[in-house]
Amino acid sequence: MFWAKIATFLSLIVIVSYLLIDIEPRHNGGSWYGYTLGTIGVLLILWLTMLGVRKRAMTAGKWSLKAWTSAHVYLGLSLIVIGTMHTGFQLGWNVHTLAWALMMIVILSGLFGISSYATLPRRLGSNRDEATEAQMLEAVHDLDGQLFNTAQPLDAQAAAQIQEAIDEDAFGGGVWRRVTGRYRGGATAEALAVFRRRTHAGNDPLHDTYNRLETLLSRKQAALARIRRHLRYKAMLQIWLYIHVPLTFALLAALSAHIVSVFFYW
DSSP: OHHHHHHHHHHHHHHHHHHHSOOSSOOOTTSHHHHHHHHHHHHHHHHHTTHHHHTTSOOOSTTOHHHHHHHHHHHHHHHHHHHHHHHTTOOOSSHHHHHHHHHHHHHHHHHHHHHHHHHHHHHHHHHHTTOOHHHHHHHHHHHHHHHHHHTTTSOHHHHHHHHHHHHOOTTTTHHHHHHHOOOOOOHHHHHHHHHHHHHTSOOOTTHHHHHHHHHHHHHHHHHHHHHHHHHHHHHHHHHTHHHHHHHHHHHHHHHHHHHHHHHHHO
8 A cells, every 4th residue: 555655645735725825816827936836747647658668568566557547546646636635626617627528537537446446356256257258158058059959859949049049149239238228128027027938838749849948048148148247348358448548648749738728828
């Protein structure tokens, strides 16, 4: 917790100094105090963006990747205080507020990433239960083969419904469904409901076939749910970076415009 203590101490200094130092007519980014916090904030942001470079050099010691990442997290959080105090709470529809807003979004996306890394790997491992992604897909493929063979005695309509269940893709549904895990309905679920009714309908020459198909469809539905949970956890571990990294570059652009406009008018 070394960098947590450093970041907390830095934030407390900024808050206390903000309350004690009297700026006329009020605190703002254009005062000497505002320039001081702005300079600290800019230097911190530039240093924080270097984590991407540091990750490509695996070394141990005081400035190991673990230490650097810890500093990245906690000093990044301290920017909430430093950046906000720099503005003097004077926010409007301009490039200066845009830079502050982008900074806050980048920090929030980073917090989401931290929470994902803290909880999702455990869920990912528990869901896989020592099976690889390829093995989970192979299990679905085997079930599809059993469904195809078992469905041979069926009439054309029932066989077509089984074929739709066989054709259902675990990867279908797009990015939104993959991230949220909301797969409503589906050919396998529909076929399962139909053959469950047929199994309990009474005497039928194909009763044993229906019962076997119900069992196989239940197993495929469970296998699909398992794969989709796996894909969801993987997507949540990765997708935040597609927000965090591009917005960091947008922040650097807005920050450059903010600095240039300040010195141009100054």
